[in-house]
Amino acid sequence: MTNRDVSSGHHNGGLSDAITDSTSRSFSEWLTYLESIHTKNIDMGLDRINTVFQRLNISLKNSTVVTVAGTNGKGSTCAMVEYGLMQAGKTVAVYSSPHLLDYRERVRINGQMLEPQSHCDAFARVEEARGDISLTFFEFATLAAFVLIAESKVDIALLEVGLGGRLDAVNIIDPDLAVITGIDIDHKEWLGDDREVIGREKAGIMRKGINVVVGDPNPPASIYDVASEVQCRCLWQGDEFGYEELPSAWHWRHGDKILSHLPLPNIPVQNASTALAVLMQLGIELTPSQLNNVLQGMTLAGRCQIVHDAPRVMLDVAHNPQATGYLARQIRRFDYRALHFVVGMLSDKDIEGSLAPLREFEASWNLVPLSVPRGASTDMLKPLLVGHQTVIDFTSVEEALDTVTEKAHSDDLVIVFGSFFTVADALKKYNR
Known part of the structure; x- marks a missing residue:
């Protein structure tokens, strides 16, 4: 169903002809255009986006891919993993959503946004590949992000799931490592109003044989069920790794490894603990100096x-x-x-x-x-x-x-x- 390389489509009623030369569109014109080519903001399903992805003929095989799903904590977990990887000298790309002020926030390469023209070039490639297949704003943006990340050839690609997991556009990519952060009730119209149902949707990013870091210390039983069905290996917060938060410090453990009296991070400790487990799974062991830099230097816009x-x-x-x-x-x-x-x-x-x-x-x-x-x-x-x-x-x-x-x-x-x-x-x- 999914892939790392490269069913019925919605027709756009001729909107592709509204601006005949896509290379002449400005960045702002592209963003306006992306909002015009599909009748819905959200249209669950992977057939349309997967077809266009195959046409793009791009590959993320040059990178280790980490997919991150969850209700809360995706952005902060990705940001801390990103910061940690850069401290360790790795190159890293992050795809996240939504943005706060600038669309370009959605794609970072080694912590930096890209120039508007890079996004325009990626949009043009997606536009050419989609033909008469209509894509939502998020689907189009996700494919453009994949184009940019594939071109970057980074060591690690962190892909944040937008909504749900199983039917989210990001889930067309098979990850090497999956991460599930905190689960709560959100997007009730699309995901339901029950943590068990939502947990099963989030667990849709799991793949057979891969490792999955589960950061919720009290995950829905449905995540355990999917892990058993898919036959992946899960590392559970509170079992394989965990933390103890104190008034002015915290302790973290992963198996027999214990890190004591760490400075409190600028993100929830639960998410920092998850991020450290992800770094361990990626083979990254930070020096005490690097770890302090990550915990005390990393901030995330819009989070406290x-x-x-x-x-x-x-x-x-x-x-x-x-x-x-x-x-x-x-x-x-x-x-x-x-x-x-x-x-x-x-x-x-x-x-x-x-x-x-x-x-x-x-x-x-x-x-x-x-x-x-x-x-x-x-x-x-x-x-x-x-x-x-x-x-x-x-x-x-x-x-x-x-x-x-x-x-x-x-x-x-x-x-x-x-x-x-x-x-x-x-x-x-x-x-x-």
């Missing part, structure tokens, strides 16, 4: 990211209960005079479950709508915050932040969360 002081403003893309539970634990580490939340979410998320870990705080709630498809209105959020003294509607993230930071005390804490879109709007304000 401080963008302003006095008052302190922190951004986090948390948008499901597992992620907001972690955010709540981080908030407790801060000393602050008053707490302010700025939140905007998508309507198909578990909004009530996501807000629950944060409702225990005495805080002002500043609600914003998201002007994107599936964006939740403030009226959807407000009934879930009954009983809180201060709940205010705003028309945008920028308006909410302007008002909150102007009125806040210099010792206050402002948390912006709920969606990649919410955080992206905040970053636009602070990156001007």
Whole structure:
């Protein structure tokens, strides 16, 4: 079904002829075009993208391929593995999604984004190969990323799964190593509202005979079931490897190997533990100096990211209960005079479950709508915050932040969360 090299298609109704010379499109024109060639944002299935992949005649065999699936922790796990590989002198490519401010964030080669023209050239190759097969934005972007990664001939390619696993576009590639991070309920419309069902979808990246690092310390039973069915070898967090988190340090073990009193990383310790297990599986053993560089030097945009002081403003893309539970634990580490939340979410998320870990705080709630498809209105959020003294509607993230930071005390804490879109709007304000 899948491959490392190189059924019915949707016709695009002549949209390919809208701009006859694809090589003349600018980067921004390409991004607009990619959004126009399919009627759906999400269209599950691998037949269409696999057909185009075969036509591209590209190969990732020059690289060791690691596929990473999960609800939470994919981005931070990939980033730490990437950082660790570069510390060890390896070349590495990362494909991730979504981006926050710049589409080019989706493909990194040795930690760097590529020039817009490189993406344009990759888009043109995919456009030529697809013919009359319609691709979603994500499918087109994924194939273009594969073109760029194949050309880079890096030692390691880290491929982050976008949605699910079994039917995600990234799953047309057979990995050498698979990774499954934290499992929670998300994308209910597509994946269901049960961890067992979601776990089985995520486990779709497993392949017979390969090693799989499972970072969730309490994985759904369905992941064990798929591992048995596929006959792969799993390394489970809490069994083959694991961690103990202390107030100001942590310990990590992998088999008989123990690393003690490590500095706390800038990402969840659970994900850092998973990343270290992945590096071990890739044959990478970092020196103490290299490990300290990774744990203390690696940061990830939109994950507990401080963008302003006095008052302190922190951004986090948390948008499901597992992620907001972690955010709540981080908030407790801060000393602050008053707490302010700025939140905007998508309507198909578990909004009530996501807000629950944060409702225990005495805080002002500043609600914003998201002007994107599936964006939740403030009226959807407000009934879930009954009983809180201060709940205010705003028309945008920028308006909410302007008002909150102007009125806040210099010792206050402002948390912006709920969606990649919410955080992206905040970053636009602070990156001007």
